[in-house]
Amino acid sequence: MNINKNQHRKRQTLGRGLSALFGEASAGEPKPNKEKGHQLVPIEDIMPGPGQPRRFFEKNDLDSLAESIRQKGILQPLLLRRSAERQGMFEIVAGERRWRAAQLAQVHEVPAMIDDYSDIEIVEIGLIENIQRADLSPIEEAEAFVKLIESHDYTQEQVAKAVGKSRSHIANTLRLLLLPEAVKAKIEANELSAGHARALLASQNPEKLAEVVLREGLSVRATEKLAKASPNSLTQKGKGRNSGPRAHEKILDPDMRVVQNQLEEVLGLKVMLKVNGEQGEMIIKYETLEEFEYVYKKLRN
Known part of the structure; x- marks a missing residue:
């Protein structure tokens, strides 16, 4: 009873x-x-x-x-x-x-x-x-999700409903725990954003790429492109600042890069800003209908 x-x-x-x-x-x-x-x-x-x-x-x-x-x-x-x-x-x-x-x-x-x-x-x-x-770092958030799943038999869907997040956000956050300890420490120290952390997951050498990101001040979009490139690109990145995925970043000034990163943090999805004077475009990329519905509800509210 x-x-x-x-x-x-x-x-x-x-x-x-x-x-x-x-x-x-x-x-x-x-x-x-x-x-x-x-x-x-x-x-x-x-x-x-x-x-x-x-x-x-x-x-x-x-x-x-x-x-x-x-x-x-x-x-x-x-x-x-x-x-x-x-x-x-x-x-x-x-x-x-x-x-x-x-x-x-x-x-x-x-x-x-x-x-x-x-x-x-x-x-x-x-x-x-x-x-x-x-208030939580992405790693603390992921560990709390794991506690609900492992200790209290929650499914990812139940976790999503309990905390008011999308199912894809839960899955993407949990994947951050696969990163090396050195990278997770940088995330917890607020040296790397959640967007950067998700991008590092696609890299064959996330620890080395994290060092490049911090040294070069790369945006999330630039990090994503570099993570998908060959491992040799990391070495070339350290030698030439104007080659490879970094080139397109000249389109955005530093303030707009911060805005782009913040949008990705809030939505948990890839965001691209294209600026031309006072005009421009904001592109939000989604991979599933569930992610589309999540963005739709966010914008509607």
């Missing part, structure tokens, strides 16, 4: 999204000394949850959030559950960044919503929160 009840509550809660959760949490004033519900919790009684997908927190971002907390407080409550292993402690379901910043701001209590979240709910909510805020 408890399993069915939890499953029913999960469908109701996650089906409405995080905004519904936080909306319910923010109604009324904090009510302390309750087992569940909205209340103030001492910051020392909180610890990171085991299912959190995010591992890296930028110091500048935390400092900025800490200053905001000093000025305005924590506007959105943390989601917590009671720890089964440490009595009197709470595990973070969502809001670890706010918790860390609150410590920097020397806040002693934080607003929180406490409930009996299951392990699978923790993974789902953590994923959804971070994806909605674009």
Whole structure:
């Protein structure tokens, strides 16, 4: 009976999204000394949850959030559950960044919503929160997808529905885990974008190509072309800056290259910008009808 009840509550809660959760949490004033519900919790009684997908927190971002907390407080409550292993402690379901910043701001209590979240709910909510805020690196996102698939028997289609992404996005993100560790480290350090990372998958020597990309400042499109070229092209690329796939990049100025890369990041698909003065074209390439439907819905919304 408890399993069915939890499953029913999960469908109701996650089906409405995080905004519904936080909306319910923010109604009324904090009510302390309750087992569940909205209340103030001492910051020392909180610890990171085991299912959190995010591992890296930028110091500048935390400092900025800490200053905001000093000025305005924590506007959105943390989601917590009671720890089964440490009595009197709470595990973070969502809001670890706010918790860390609150410590920097020397806040002693934080607003929180406490409930009996299951392990699978923790993974789902953590994923959804971070994806909605674009807080996860592509590698962290891929590892969280794997956790849903391997530990909780999700299909890729179920993962896509749970996090509001296309099936092709899930598949492409999972493929990033096939890259060498050195390349994945560069992705997690934000030296390489997700678009660059997907392009590297087509290369026979992704680690060497990654070095060329960083040295030459290649766009995603240039990286894709070079990845499909012969291995000797990597050596030639290091010798001649104006030959091969790099030549077409002169069409775009640096600012437009950044825009093109950002569009590819958002859509998870290949994007080509062609600029001629104040006019131009934007080409979005898709390979399946599912990808077309995904782009159509994005543009319509």
